[in-house]
Amino acid sequence: QQQVKQSPQSLIVQKGGISIINCAYENTAFDYFPWYQQFPGKGPALLIAIRPDVSEKKEGRFTISFNKSAKQFSLHIMDSQPGDSATYFCAAILTNFGNEKLTFGTGTRLTIIP
Amino acid sequence: SQTIHQWPATLVQPVGSPLSLECTVEGTSNPNLYWYRQAAGRGLQLLFYSVGIGQISSEVPQNLSASRPQDRQFILSSKKLLLSDSGFYLCAWSVGGTGSTSQYFGPGTRLTVT
Numbered sequence: 001q002q003q004v005k006q007s008p009q010s011l012i013v014q015k016g017g018i019s020i021i022n023c024a025y026e027n028t029a030f031d032y033f034p035w036y037q038q039f040p041g042k043g044p045a046l047l048i049a050i051r052p053d054v055s056e057k058k059e060g061r062f063t064i065s066f067n068k069s070a071k072q073f074s075l076h077i078m079d080s081q082p083g084d085s086a087t088y089f090c091a092a093i094l095t096n097f098g099n100e101k102l103t104f105g106t107g108t109r110l111t112i113i114p
Numbered sequence: 115s116q117t118i119h120q121w122p123a124t125l126v127q128p129v130g131s132p133l134s135l136e137c138t139v140e141g142t143s144n145p146n147l148y149w150y151r152q153a154a155g156r157g158l159q160l161l162f163y164s165v166g167i168g169q170i171s172s173e174v175p176q177n178l179s180a181s182r183p184q185d186r187q188f189i190l191s192s193k194k195l196l197l198s199d200s201g202f203y204l205c206a207w208s209v210g211g212t213g214s215t216s217q218y219f220g221p222g223t224r225l226t227v228t
Contacts, residue, residue: 033214041202042160043219089157093216100146100208102217106157 002026004092006105013112019077021108026071030092032100035064035075038087040108047088048075075092078114116141120205120220128228133178133192135223137205140186145207147188148217149180152202164188165210200227 005024013019023033032037035043049075050057050064057064064075077084090105115138127133139145149161160173162180170180177196181189188205202224206217 020227032216036219041222043206043222046216046218049216099162100215100217102148102158103161104157 004090004103004105006090006108007108008108010109011111013018013080013110015080015082015103015112017076017080017112019055019080019084019110019112021088021090021110022072023074023105024070025103026056027092027094028071030073030103032092032093032095033073034091034102035062035094036091036104038089038097063103065104077110080110082112082114085110085112116207116218118205118218118220120203120208120223122223123221124224124226126226126228127195129182129197130194133190133195133225134226135203135205137162137188137190137220138186139188139207140187142209144185145211146210147182148189148206148208149188149218150204150206152204152222153161154201154215156195162190195227197227200225 003026007022022097034049035047037047038044043091048059048062052068055066061078066073087107087109089107091102117209119138147164152156152158162172164170164182167182178192204222205220208217209215
């Protein structure tokens with residue numbers, strides 16, 4: 001069964017701190033790992049993504065760390081801001097004849113407190 | 115640039131009534147299209163995906179159906195709604211063809227079945 005396990009379920013971080021969300025996957029055939037940010041009542045928005053042949057990718061305050069041997073990857077939000085408060089989903093994609101099936105983690109509700 | 119539209123934004127329907135949700139994509143050709151459902155406070159469940167006109171694959175058996183009458187139009191339907199059909203319905207698209215790419219989500223439709 002294709003699964004992506006995400007933790008923690010909820011996270012509270014002080015403004016300026018580092019928010020860390022972890023994901024683990026089982027299927028080694030997954031070949032692309034995006035992260036999505038979702039605000040209440042809105043659709044998920046692509047935040048950052050990484051391929052399994054890269055160990056780290058950074059875009060602004062957001063960094064993905066990827067450990068292929070452990071089948072784990074994580075999102076780090078540096079200098080967390082109240083505007084980062086949202087639900088974050090990790091995902092993994094299995095490409096099959098041109099159709100990319102996204103398997104989502106269960107989500108992490110992040111709250112940044114002043 | 116590509117944009118994805120969904121309507122209606124919100125919908126309240128009685129049990130047993132029909133359903134039709136529409137999704138259209140602009141700015142791209144031959145996209146892969148997806149329907150997801152998100153229960154309150156939960157992750158996303160893939161319902162249907164389509165790699166071309168008239169080509170629909172179902173991921174979860176249910177009383178919902180999907181159709182793709184045009185290249186950039188995706189419709190989610192039901193003949194008789196159940197209470198359990200309530201949720202947040204999201205349409206997404208990705209670049210067609212082989213390769214690993216991310217999916218881009220629409221704004222969603224909030225469906226409440228009463």
